[in-house]
Amino acid sequence: MMHDVTVILAAGAGTRLGGHGKALLRLHGETLTARALRSAREAGTSPLLVLGHRAGPVRAALAQAPGWAEEDAVDCPDWERGLSASFRTGVHAAAQRGAERVAVVLVDQPGIGAAALQAVLAGHGPGRIARGLVAGSLTHPVVFELGAAQAAAALAVGDQGARPYLQAHAELVDAIDITGLAEAQDIDTPEDLTAWADSRPKC
Known part of the structure; x- marks a missing residue:
């Protein structure tokens, strides 16, 4: 069985949310970080949370989350450089943990859970x-x-993450249809979060 590590990118400041940081947002009482960690575990992978903005408070909040372990997180020292810095930090840490495959998810997409990741x-x-x-x-x-x-x-630069590599190697990319298993909406604004909190079941 392959050793799969799910890298959860959660280092950003959440400027469109007033700088509060998406990692500390709560959905039905559970932080988005705790939700992403839970989904990664339920999918049978090892979670690896990449933190930056307000890393200390995020860790403090996670201390109350079931299954939380300090080794499940790594700090990105240059997170202000954008998504690419978080991506590099996560991949480097995944390699150190012996990953054979790396799955990348975003903390601000709570509609992409364990079933989608497994698929x-x-x-x-x-x-x-x-x-x-x-x-x-x-x-x-x-x-x-x-x-x-x-x-x-x-190859990652700025806020593009893996995009330059994916575009350069488009012939290697297989699209896996997860419609019905996932919703890809980002939580970018307070209105997005309110809509999610009002519409999603507690799960």
């Missing part, structure tokens, strides 16, 4: 890159073999 992992083949597809649009999770994740991290 994309199951659809990933040797030498390929698998991406979630919801209602015809590519989204997360993105699953790489470790070497490909490291190559993608080396």
